[in-house]
Amino acid sequence: MRIIEVDEEVFSYLQSRSEPLVDTPNDVLRRELLGKTGEAVSRATGRRDGSLTPLIEAGLVSAGDTLQHHQSRLKRTHTATVTADGWIEIPDGRAFPQPSPALKAQTGSSINGWGQYTHVPSGRRLQELREEAATHQP
Template structure:
């Protein structure tokens, strides 16, 4: 189960300064600071976990969504926990959640995103 907490800008800036860019999330940074182990629901059980585990994706890898009809290109970065970090810094647990956040309406992220060399994310499953 996840909970939402609100922190002020100063606390968030401190978390960012302690985080490893494109790897840590606010949650993983807090877990390190509190001396907590990684949760059992780490990358292995996330939507992208199997792709990370066997090397089809790597931590820090960028995925792209080219929206030709809107003349837009979106990039997301694969996180160590299997989440996807958008360019605005928000982290989403599934490709579809990331695509939906970018589009503002329901999207299938497995169809939307591809590797930078053009391989559709869904083809990696």
């Protein structure tokens, strides 16, 4: 491990490219300079694969599939779309690498997106699909 110093401008750039509480400066530099983090990085978007990627790779979910959460008490239904790199895109155009922050952006409340989003084509919860995808791992 080597220690390097960076000026404020470079550090600000690193912060703008990081996911808070997840990435270290080294993670950002590795992704930006080498295009790898131990996770795949999409050439099209330049962002790391989202958490739905294993479901896509297992053939359980496809890019363009709809996710849905219905708030019965409020009589509201929220939809989102799975992207090719495993992210969740909500109708206002924002995209999230994890289901829970996506659902929070839609509902305003912290909700377990894995347990509450339904994959519309299969009618199954994301958590169920995640568990099935985990059994397909080598």
